[in-house]
Amino acid sequence: MSRKEREEKGHGISFYREVLGSPKYIVAPMVDQSELLVYTPMINAKMFMDPVHKGFRDQNFDIPSGEEGDPPPILLASAKVVEQHCDAVDINLGYCEYAKMLERAGAQIITCHGRTREQRGHNSGLADWTKIRAVKEAVSIPVFANGNILYQSDIDACQLYNAALFAGLPYPSGQDTAPHESDSDDHIRLRHPPHADLALEYLEIVKSLKTATAISGVKGHLFKLMRPGLVREKDLRERLGKIKINPKKPTEGLDEYIELCQEVKRRMERDEEATRGTPLKDLITTDEKTGLALMPHWLAQPYFRPLPEPKPQPVPRTIPTGKRTHSEQVQETCDSPGKKPRVDNPIVDNAQLAY
Numbered sequence: 001m002s003r004k005e006r007e008e009k010g011h012g013i014s015f016y017r018e019v020l021g022s023p024k025y026i027v028a029p030m031v032d033q034s035e036l037l038v039y040t041p042m043i044n045a046k047m048f049m050d051p052v053h054k055g056f057r058d059q060n061f062d063i064p065s066g067e068e069g070d071p072p073p074i075l076l077a078s079a080k081v082v083e084q085h086c087d088a089v090d091i092n093l094g095y096c097e098y099a100k101m102l103e104r105a106g107a108q109i110i111t112c113h114g115r116t117r118e119q120r121g122h123n124s125g126l127a128d129w130t131k132i133r134a135v136k137e138a139v140s141i142p143v144f145a146n147g148n149i150l151y152q153s154d155i156d157a158c159q160l161y162n163a164a165l166f167a168g169l170p171y172p173s174g175q176d177t178a179p180h181e182s183d184s185d186d187h188i189r190l191r192h193p194p195h196a197d198l199a200l201e202y203l204e205i206v207k208s209l210k211t212a213t214a215i216s217g218v219k220g221h222l223f224k225l226m227r228p229g230l231v232r233e234k235d236l237r238e239r240l241g242k243i244k245i246n247p248k249k250p251t252e253g254l255d256e257y258i259e260l261c262q263e264v265k266r267r268m269e270r271d272e273e274a275t276r277g278t279p280l281k282d283l284i285t286t287d288e289k290t291g292l293a294l295m296p297h298w299l300a301q302p303y304f305r306p307l308p309e310p311k312p313q314p315v316p317r318t319i320p321t322g323k324r325t326h327s328e329q330v331q332e333t334c335d336s337p338g339k340k341p342r343v344d345n346p347i348v349d350n351a352q353l354a355y
Helices: 003-007 013-019 045-049 056-060 072-085 096-105 129-138 185-191 195-208 215-225 234-242 250-273 326-335 346-354
Strands: 110-112 143-145
Touching: 045 072, 096 110, 096 129, 110 129, 129 143, 195 215, 195 250, 215 234, 215 250, 234 250
Parallel strands: 110 143
Antiparallel strands: none
16 A cells, blocks of 8 residues: 555545455454564553663564554654554553544544453453444444454354444344354364464464564464463473573574474374374363363364452451440440540541541
8 A cells, every 4th residue: 555545544434445455354463462463462652662662663563674551642653653554553442431432532443342341360251242232333433343252153153243344234134143164074173273283384474574573472372372282291381481582583493493383283193193083073072161162182272261269258247245336335425415425446437527
């Protein structure tokens, strides 16, 4: 796209159609984990503009190679640096309550994750797709639905009519969901390929690009991609964690990662061979805590961290018979003629008075 075309970017739906090309499915951005995707990883705008953090800008947005919650002035300055090298700048704001305000401020597209502000860290849980629908009904610009897309079938199960874009069109009527997915071995492997193969393909892409990939990103991808196998092959998991690479020359040290992934592949093929003759669909189980389908451990699959066990509620303290509460003592003193009330806890009482 030429500079003139970039300067003539449309707004809202026209921007989505004419600039982005009406994508229906988008791989979402991640912190330090989406360096090779359509989205860059989430970038700290303050560090991006801070001259003290030398190298941070090129590491997170490599303009020279041509491949790739802060104060408003800093966000604007950061966006100005990259505007001629990308189609859009995504600002991570966190919660869907701001949808109308964002539209009024000029946002062209909103991506909604469908989680509330209480759903953080270990309490993140599953996203609520109905909240995404509510956001779309409140605005007229396109909305991307994000969250809980763990399996290919979830794209249709989302039931939001065109899972990536809600352009204000009427919901389809009389249409069934997608045809039942085939449970043949070939179709299962198409949706869930061997994770070691994906890891090796990823490393080849990393080696082929001029843009350097952060070592933390490489290691994070490999741990997540091959998690089902590494949980069993603990020696390989430990070995992966101990691999050290010079961050200034990351591509030169990738061979050690490749060798490890090849060993994972050999062991996974060994385990798969041991089940020869058994259809893959018969090897799929269900996780008791999450209810999610568990593929055979040599296949790529999503991982969902179950919510922590609810904390036990404190037992209400009972007052023994005949023992008076603080308020009862104060009341009795107040009722005594010629006496001022005794204050046993001035901090509490002053706070009550101030209220």
